[in-house]
Amino acid sequence: MLTASDLRKGLKVQIDGNPYIVTDFEFSKPGKGQALYRTKMRNMISGNQLVKTYRSNDKFEKAELDEKKMQFLYSQGEEFHFMDTENYEQLSLTREQLGENTNYLIDNMEVELMFYDNQPIDVTLPIFVNLEVIKADPWAKGDTSGNDTKPVTVQTGYELQVPPFVEEGDKIQIDTRTGQYVTRVKE
C-alpha cells in the first residue's frame, strides 16, 4: 500500500481498477493546517486526465504493471515501433500513449515497455539520455546581456534551454524526469 506521502511525478497507481501515472504533483500545507497533495494523473489506457487533491491518510494501490526490456526501432507517423530483443517480436505504441517520452526516443534505444493486462501502454526511459543537438544559435562571444542559457533543438525535435557554450553537433545529456539539460558529453 502507498500513502499520499509517496506521491511523486512518474508514480504509477491503481484507481478504480485503472492504472494512472502521476504527471504533475505539488505538496502544499498551510503551516498549522493539513497537508494537501495536489495531483494530476493520466489514465494510462484511455489517456484521460484526473485532477485530485489527496490528504496524508489517503492510501493507494500500486499499479500492477509488467515490464519488459525492449528496443526502440523507429517511428512512422503516429506509431512508435519496438522490438523484443530475445524473440524479435515487434509491437507499437502511439504518440498519444507515449506523451512526453517521444522527446527522448532515438533509434536502437533500450527501454522498459510497460504492460497492463498484456497490453503495451507506455515506456520507462533511462533517467539520462544523450541526444545530439541539431539546431543551435552560435554563442556571441562578449555577450554581456546576462542571459546564461539559450534554446537548442535536439535530434528528436525536442527544444530545451542549455548553457551558451553548447553548439550544433554536440551531444548533451538530458534528465528524462525533468526534461532538463544536465551536461555536455564527449563521445
Add this chain to the structure above:
Amino acid sequence: MLDKDGLHLRAAFFHLIRSFFRQQGFLEVDTPLRQPVYIPESNIVPLTSEKEYLQTSPELCMKRLLAAGNSQIFQICPCFRKEEKGRLHLEEFQMLEWYRSGADYHRLMIDCEELLRFLMENLKEQLAKNDINGYQFFSGINLEGEWERLTVVDAFSRYSPINLEQALKEGKFDEILVDYIEPYLGNVYPVFLHDYPVQLGSLAKKKAANPAVAERFELYIKGVELANGFSELTDADEQRMRFVHEIATIKSNTNRDAPMPERFLADLKYLDTAAGIAMGIDRLFMIAMNHRQIAEAVTFSPEDFL
C-alpha cells in the same frame, strides 16, 4: 548548493536579522533541538531521534524562558517537520522566533513591518562590504507604510466560493485557503491574514470580544506564508485541555502517542501577557531573492545529495 554570492547573501541576511533584534533590545537564546517532548499539534509531525523528538519549533522552550522573566527573546534555529517536502517545504528549515512580554499580536505585526524594511534598507550596504553588488531585494513588493490587515472571515467572503462557516463545517478550510485565497495575498504589498477560528490556533489566545476567534495572524508575500504569530494563550488549564484534544486527534489519526508537555504547562502558570511569532527565514530569503522554490534559497537542498 549556493554559490559564493549566494552564501554571502544568505550570511548578510542572517547577520542583519540578528542586528535588528539586538538593536531592539532582544536577547538571543538557544534551546535544545532534540527534546523528550514536542508540541502536540495534529497537523505537524515530528521527526524522531532515538526515543526523543527533533523540535518542530522552539516554542515550548522559548515560552518557558519567557515565563522565567526574560521579556524579549529571539532565536534562529533549525526545525524539523516530517514529510513536508515540496516547492515551499523542506523537512529541515531555519526558523526565526521572537517573543515579547506585555505585548499582543498587533505589536508583532509592527515588528514584521520594521524587520523587513530594515533588511531592505541595509542589505545592499552590508553586501557591498564584501564587494557584492547589483542584487535587488523584494522586487515588485512595496514594503512601505502600514501593510494590509485582512481578517480570515473577510478573506473568505472576498475570495472563496463558500463562506468561512461553511468551509469549516465541510472540512474545506485548508483547501480553500490554498486554492482560492493564498494566491491573492501579498502580490503588491505584504498582507497580514488574521483572526483565525480558535480551533486552528492551539496555543493562541482567544479574542476577548469574540471567543470563536484566536488572536493569530499569518504574514503573506507573493502568496507565500512566511510567519505565524499570536497573542499567547497563558491560561495553563485551557492550554492543557487543548493539548488533550490534540493528543487524542493524533492518536486516532495516526496511532502515535504524544507526550503531554508537563514542564511547559507548569511554567506557563508564570507567564503573563505575551506574544510570539515564528518566521520561516528560508522562505523569507527565497522571497527576498525572487526565487521560485525554497530549495534555491538554502545552502544545501535535498537534491544536492542525489
